Amino acid sequence: NALIEARDVTLAFGETPALRGAGLAVAAGEIVAVMGPSGSGKSTLLHCLAGILSPDTGEVHFDGCRIDTLSEPERSALRRERFGFVFQFGQLVPELTAEENVALPLLLNGTRRAAALAEARPWFARLGLDGMERRRSGELSGGQAQRVALARGLVARPQVLFADEPTGALDSLTGEQVMDLLVGSARDQGTTVVLVTHEARVAAYADREVVVRDGRATSLTGDRIAS
Numbered sequence: 258n259a260l261i262e263a264r265d266v267t268l269a270f271g272e273t274p275a276l277r278g279a280g281l282a283v284a285a286g287e288i289v290a291v292m293g294p295s296g297s298g299k300s301t302l303l304h305c306l307a308g309i310l311s312p313d314t315g316e317v318h319f320d321g322c323r324i325d326t327l328s329e330p331e332r333s334a335l336r337r338e339r340f341g342f343v344f345q346f347g348q349l350v351p352e353l354t355a356e357e358n359v360a361l362p363l364l365l366n367g368t369r370r371a372a373a374l375a376e377a378r379p380w381f382a383r384l385g386l387d388g389m390e391r392r393r394s395g396e397l398s399g400g401q402a403q404r405v406a407l408a409r410g411l412v413a414r415p416q417v418l419f420a421d422e423p424t425g426a427l428d429s430l431t432g433e434q435v436m437d438l439l440v441g442s443a444r445d446q447g448t449t450v451v452l453v454t455h456e457a458r459v460a461a462y463a464d465r466e467v468v469v470r471d472g473r474a475t476s477l478t479g480d481r482i483a484s
């Protein structure tokens with residue numbers, strides 16, 4: 258049984274169909290790479306699984322509950338409390354220091370500032386970012402900023418980490434360092450990962466690869482879960 262699952266999902270942006278009957282089931286603790294050409298619907302599928310978008314038809318289930326029919330405030334609370342996110346261009350808040358960026362999900366969940374910063378700090382040593390705590394995003398390299406974004410995605414111990422092209426803006430060596438840390442940290446804390454990438458090298462870190470073509474998903478290495 259799946260922790261998170263999209264069933265026969267369709268979604269169009271106006272006249273443009275993005276998903277046409279896509280299904281994907283991810284087991285707890287699994288790391289799944291979603292691959293496929295540009296424009297095939299990978300990000301849209303991730304956004305449906307993460308409760309950012311609601312599909313036109315089909316269903317999305319998380320942890321035994323149907324989530325696509327929840328209200329936007331309910332989905333927002335679900336994202337805040339259960340999910341973590343890492344996007345292609347870090348998207349750190351430029352006005353905040355690195356440690357405040359990492360602490361942000363905890364602050365948004367009501368953790369007090371001192372406690373949130375105390376939980377954020379160990380991530381700097383863990384991710385090779387010692388001394389970067391007080392820097393702002395403009396004072397970090399691309400790889401450092403993406404590691405800060407990764408710490409922010411994981412600090413609240415989400416059940417699922419959604420990573421959309423997390424290495425897309427990095428050179429291949431820096432990208433591999435980020436992937437080593439992403440996969441290592443997720444496995445350490447038992448976080449399930451849905452990883453969108455168009456790079457085979459990045460997908461190779463996953464337990465299983467799924468290919469999206471023309472808005473439909475196919476598992477490459479055999480679904481362990483019937484969907």
Ligand code: ADP
Binds near residue numbers: 270275
């Ligand atoms: P991928 O992540 O595989 O590159 P996307 O899921 O981003 O693909 O996009 C799937 C299709 O939906 C593409 O045709 C894309 O142009 C379209 N699309 C995605 N987001 C939007 C949007 N916000 N408005 C209009 N069209 C969109």
Ligand code: ADP
Binds near residue numbers: 300309336342344345
């Ligand atoms: P793309 O996959 O096209 O690069 P982005 O990474 O820019 O897309 O983000 C896709 C969408 O997700 C945007 O509309 C953005 O506002 C939204 N988004 C980004 N972070 C979060 C979050 N933590 N919670 C909810 N929605 C988010």
